[in-house]
Amino acid sequence: MKTFSIGGVHPHDSKISANAAIESFPIPEVAYISMGQHLGAPAEPVVAPGDKVKVGQLIANANGFISAPVHSSVSGTVKGIEIIKDLAGNPCKAVVITVEGDEWVETIDRSEEIVRDIKLDSKAIIDRIKECGVVGLGGATFPTNVKLSPPPGKKAEFLIINGAECEPYLTSDYRVLIEMPEQVLIGAAIMMKALNVTQGFVGIEENKPEAIRIMTEKAKAYPQIKIVSLKKKYPQGGEKQLIDAVVGRKVPSMGLPIDTGAVVQNVGTALAVYEAVQKNKPLFEGIMTITGECCPQQKNYKHRVGTPLSKMIEAVGGVPEAAAKAISGGPMMGKAIANLDAPTLKGSSSVLFLTEEQTKRKEESNCIRCGKCIEACPMGLEPYLLNKLAKAGRMDDLEENKIYDCIECGCCLFTCPAYVPLLDTIRLAKANVMKIMRSRPPKK
Amino acid sequence: MSTTIIFTVASLSVLGLLLAVVLYFVAQKFKVEEDPRIDIVEAIMPGANCGGCGQAGCRAFAEACTKAENLDNLFCPVGGNATMKKVADALGFEVSEKAPMVAVVRCNGTCENRPKTSVYDGVASCAVKSALYAGDTGCKYGCVGCGDCVKVCNFGALSMDPATGLPVVDEEKCAACGACVKACPKGVIELRNKGPKNRRVFVSCVSQDKGAVARKACKAACIGCGKCAKVCPFEAIKVENNVAYIDFNKCKLCTKCVAECPTGAIHKVNFPEKPAAPAVEKPAETNVNQEK
Numbered sequence: 001m002k003t004f005s006i007g008g009v010h011p012h013d014s015k016i017s018a019n020a021a022i023e024s025f026p027i028p029e030v031a032y033i034s035m036g037q038h039l040g041a042p043a044e045p046v047v048a049p050g051d052k053v054k055v056g057q058l059i060a061n062a063n064g065f066i067s068a069p070v071h072s073s074v075s076g077t078v079k080g081i082e083i084i085k086d087l088a089g090n091p092c093k094a095v096v097i098t099v100e101g102d103e104w105v106e107t108i109d110r111s112e113e114i115v116r117d118i119k120l121d122s123k124a125i126i127d128r129i130k131e132c133g134v135v136g137l138g139g140a141t142f143p144t145n146v147k148l149s150p151p152p153g154k155k156a157e158f159l160i161i162n163g164a165e166c167e168p169y170l171t172s173d174y175r176v177l178i179e180m181p182e183q184v185l186i187g188a189a190i191m192m193k194a195l196n197v198t199q200g201f202v203g204i205e206e207n208k209p210e211a212i213r214i215m216t217e218k219a220k221a222y223p224q225i226k227i228v229s230l231k232k233k234y235p236q237g238g239e240k241q242l243i244d245a246v247v248g249r250k251v252p253s254m255g256l257p258i259d260t261g262a263v264v265q266n267v268g269t270a271l272a273v274y275e276a277v278q279k280n281k282p283l284f285e286g287i288m289t290i291t292g293e294c295c296p297q298q299k300n301y302k303h304r305v306g307t308p309l310s311k312m313i314e315a316v317g318g319v320p321e322a323a324a325k326a327i328s329g330g331p332m333m334g335k336a337i338a339n340l341d342a343p344t345l346k347g348s349s350s351v352l353f354l355t356e357e358q359t360k361r362k363e364e365s366n367c368i369r370c371g372k373c374i375e376a377c378p379m380g381l382e383p384y385l386l387n388k389l390a391k392a393g394r395m396d397d398l399e400e401n402k403i404y405d406c407i408e409c410g411c412c413l414f415t416c417p418a419y420v421p422l423l424d425t426i427r428l429a430k431a432n433v434m435k436i437m438r439s440r441p442p443k444k
Numbered sequence: 445m446s447t448t449i450i451f452t453v454a455s456l457s458v459l460g461l462l463l464a465v466v467l468y469f470v471a472q473k474f475k476v477e478e479d480p481r482i483d484i485v486e487a488i489m490p491g492a493n494c495g496g497c498g499q500a501g502c503r504a505f506a507e508a509c510t511k512a513e514n515l516d517n518l519f520c521p522v523g524g525n526a527t528m529k530k531v532a533d534a535l536g537f538e539v540s541e542k543a544p545m546v547a548v549v550r551c552n553g554t555c556e557n558r559p560k561t562s563v564y565d566g567v568a569s570c571a572v573k574s575a576l577y578a579g580d581t582g583c584k585y586g587c588v589g590c591g592d593c594v595k596v597c598n599f600g601a602l603s604m605d606p607a608t609g610l611p612v613v614d615e616e617k618c619a620a621c622g623a624c625v626k627a628c629p630k631g632v633i634e635l636r637n638k639g640p641k642n643r644r645v646f647v648s649c650v651s652q653d654k655g656a657v658a659r660k661a662c663k664a665a666c667i668g669c670g671k672c673a674k675v676c677p678f679e680a681i682k683v684e685n686n687v688a689y690i691d692f693n694k695c696k697l698c699t700k701c702v703a704e705c706p707t708g709a710i711h712k713v714n715f716p717e718k719p720a721a722p723a724v725e726k727p728a729e730t731n732v733n734q735e736k
Contacts, residue, residue, distance in 0.1 A: 083654075089561070089578030091653075338562045338577050361565055424567040428575050 001206060003231035004241040005250075007378035009411045011234055011332065013207050014168045017291040017298035022175050024302045025315070027099055031074045031306035032084050032343035033059065035093040038135040039142045040066030045095050051078045056105040056282050059095050062130075068143045069133040073284035073304035076100040087309075087328050089338040097306070108281045114182055115278040118190055125194040125277055132276035133346075134283045137268030138162055138237065139329065141347035144269055148194045150258050157261030158199035160246050161188050161270050163215075164230060164237035166205060167330025169352050172287040173267040175300045177204065177211040180271060181218040187270030188225055190277050195263055200225040202267075203246045207232045234332060235409040239264045241378050253405050283346055288312070292353030294322040306343045309351060313340060323353035324360075331358075332410045362419040373412035373422060379405045383412035383422045390429035395436060403430045404437065479510045481535060488530045489520060494598045496521045496621025515539050522599075522619035544638040545620035547601070547613050551587040551632045552648040552709065554608035558583055558662035574629040582661030585651040587611065587632050593624035615642060637692040642714045645690060645697055647672075649709045652685040659707065666709040672701035 036042040043060035053059060053072040060070040076099040084094045104110060120128060130145035150156050161184065165173040177184060184202070192200050202219070204212050206229055216227045228246050235241055240251040242264055249260040257264055265273075268287065275281040283305075290299040290312060297316040313319055319326065319340070327334040329349055337351070373383035381402060389397045406426055413423040485506035493501040497520050499508055509518055515537050520527050525541050532539035564573055564580045570592035578584035589609045594602045601617035602624060604610070611624075615638070624633045632650055647666055651658040655667035668686035680694035681701060688710070690701070702710045 083657075085578070088576070089582075090584060335577070336562075338580075359565070421567045424569075424572045428569075428572050431575060 001231045002228060002245050003233050004236060004244040004378060006380050007376050007411060008233040008235065008241075009376050009414050010232070011168050011414065013232065014293075015171050015174070015207070016169070016293065017171045017289050017300060018174055018208075020171070020175075020298045020300045022179055022287055022300045022302050025304070025307060025312060027074055027102060027304055028307045028311050029099055030079070030308075031072075031076075031097045031099060031304060032082075032094045032308065033070060033073060033097065033306040034084070034086065034343060034345055035060055035070060035095070036086070037070060037141060037305070037345045037347065038068040038133075039140055040064060040068075042093060043067060043070045045081050045093070047078045047081075047095060049078050049080045052076070053078060053097060054103050054105045056108050056284060058282075062133075062143075066143060066146060068135050069131065069282075070095075071133055071282035071284045072097060073306050074099045075103040085339045085342060087335065087337050087339060087342045094306075094343065109279040114186070116182075116186060118186070118193055118277070120277060122194050122196055125190055128277050128280075129194075129273055132272075132280075132282040134269065134272045134276050135346055136266055137272060137286070137347055137349070138239075138266035139333070139347065139349070141345070144265065144273065147263060147265070148191060150195075150263070154258045155261065156195040156197050156258060156263050158197050158201065158247065158263075159188060159192050159195060160242055160262055160264045161200065161202040161225075161267060162237055162239070162242055162264055163202050163204040163208075163211065163267045164242060164245075165208070165267075166232070166234045166237040167332055167334070168234075169291050170289055170330050170350050171291070172289050172300055172349055174208050174211055176267050176271055176287060177208070178214050181211075181214050183274045184267055184270045185215075185218055185222050185225060186278065187272070187274035188265075189222060190273055191263070191265060191270065192224065197263075198224055201228050201246050202226070203228045203230050203236070203242050205230050205232045205236060235378055235407070235411065238378065238407050238409060240407065253402055286344060286346055286348055288344065288348050289350040289352075290316050291350065292320065292323065292355075293358075294320040294355050295353045296320065303344050303348075305346055308341055308343050309337070310340050312344075313351060320353050322355045324356035324358075325354045327352040327354060332414065333408065361421070364420055365418045367418055367420050370417065372415045372417060376411040376415040378409060378411060379407055381406060383426060384420070386426045386429065387420060387422045390425045395429075395433055398429055398433050399437065403433050406430050479507075481510045482506045484534050485509050485531055488523075488527060488534060490522045490527065490619075492522050492598055492619070492621075494522060494619065494621040494623060496619060496623065509535060521545060521621050545635045546615055546618050546638045546642075546644075547620060547622075547624055548634050548636045548644070548646055549587065549611050549613060549632060550634055550646065550648050550650050551610060551630075552664040552711070553581060553583055553586040553662045554610060554664070556608075557664040558586065570627075571629050583651050583653065583658070583665065585630060585632075585653070586649070586662065587628075588630060592627045592629070593633060596623045596627040598623065639692070639697065639714075643697055643712070644692070644714065645695055645699060645702060645710065645712045646692070647681075647688045647690055647709055648711045650687060652687055654686055658686065664707055664709055666705075667707060669706065671704045671706065672710060675700045675704045 041063040044063045045060045047059045054075045057072045059072045062069045076097045079096040079098045082096050083091045086092045126145050134144040135141040188200050212229050219225050219227050230245050239257050243262045272283045288301050326337040328337050410423050486503050489502035497505045499505040528539050558581045560580050561582050562580045568590045570588045570590040573588050579588045591604045593611050599617050599619050601614045602611050605612045649666035651665045658665035666687045668683050670683045672688050673681040673683050678694050678696050680691045699712050702712045
């Protein structure tokens, strides 16, 4: 069975919410739609307080090349454009809408019927994806249309749909794969048409046999798309790792996936692309997992973007008493939530409750240079060395040791027997080194 | 046996002598001409090698002094005016007196004023913490309290006050080298004029949140109301981005603004208190006194 070639760890997968079917979460009374839901510059609001908006109406324009428009997820009256606090407590601009009814823009096809015919041509597909504000839903929320337009001189050879979902606990992609397999495949076919490639893969980890079975069955109608079952290993869902696992090509240091001819898109993104292109539906809904051993109910919710997290948490019975930490995303790469009132975003994937015992950091002891972190690093770096150099502030040496290649997956921290907080130090040093590198004049 | 020893000693001596001669000529040939004044100036320097002057260390500063045409842009904050006077005398320069500076912590978000909204359990480093999120209180601008400033201080002038969770500057020890200013990821610490008799007035808040938001997060926040700017007879106070700032070059220490501030965000230090209270050093305490 296929997997990536270097590093990786095996955390317990804990997919306890896997059997919870996707439920539509009730529309909130007030929606807080953030303007910074994608990588790049925040969107620019085009509505004013008092405006009436419908579901799917454009409320903010993309601001620059790497940016995406934002659409209303509810119908009602714009209460105002306010500064709210995001998950991390940082201020961000948001359009606040008081919900009245649920009236959708007429152009959106709300029928359940699956549209298989791809009528648009390559350019029209990319334009539609851009207009609909589709961003990568695997975590980075990179605008999808940019990823589907390779830079001049680079040619895409194949598309890989990322169904690895290697993070423990998360099950939103899994639910999409088993509940809407055809939509994902059509989404993939649309992106292949946009990229003008004839080969597509869907990579799914072996711990999701049901998804592999259903997808293989449905993929019979799409001979150009192959379902690849992958060995369970974290971080297989990393773009670079997935390309290595599926087609055996390695993204060069500092390179982009397109350098290997691959374009990787998440399962959720494929679904969003299907809905945007075939149903003319902008991206304003997402699927989120609410889970955790201490959480009395395990849920996979389809939510409207801008729903306050606290509403969703209330629906599962409030913050569990045993919970010490709420995490947005998986336990490996997710971030602790500092503000439970923050609204959901396009890219929100989960709220995970962990107990004190599960999250407590053990006391740090000395590094004995056992090399476990080097063995675990999927990028072939030496985390223990980077940690030491970072503490000494040796930026030149950090650059020489390719700290910029770090994908912040946390394997080093996970595997360290001395509980050295490697990732904390390395992540900060990486940001500083990248800042220095970007400030240099470009080489001729 | 004895011949071996004699031979060894003799051959080593001859070899040593020969090499000494070679080294002598090499040293003459490749001699580095160095301004002798560098050594003189270096001897005057405090020798802390803190980098507060902007040079790599005391010797680098001495070298820069000897090469410079005047001492206008060179100042050793640690040695202060006394040291600079000696340097100027040694090099035959004129030197203008500079007002002594001190590090000032512009945050009064004590545990009492600024309740915690989350618990941080990561690495105890302000840099790491502030890169991760807004901080464990409602204010994203204030001190995050992990003591990066304390760690970088070469002079032992900073310490964390466990009662308030804020750093405290020891005015006697502070050399105004600016290491803490650079280390603080939130830009809370500023070098300000020490002031006559060490008396200073400053806004102990850097929150750019709007008034209501700032006040909700912290009782001692500057809400940007601008009352201080209106009352100031010297136009020393400016309100920008919802926060007031007092220009220490214009401030005449009249303390009208201190009385006017509705949240007690403006602090005066080292002023004699009326009910015979001893002069206070800690900004935190100043505020408590004002609120009473």
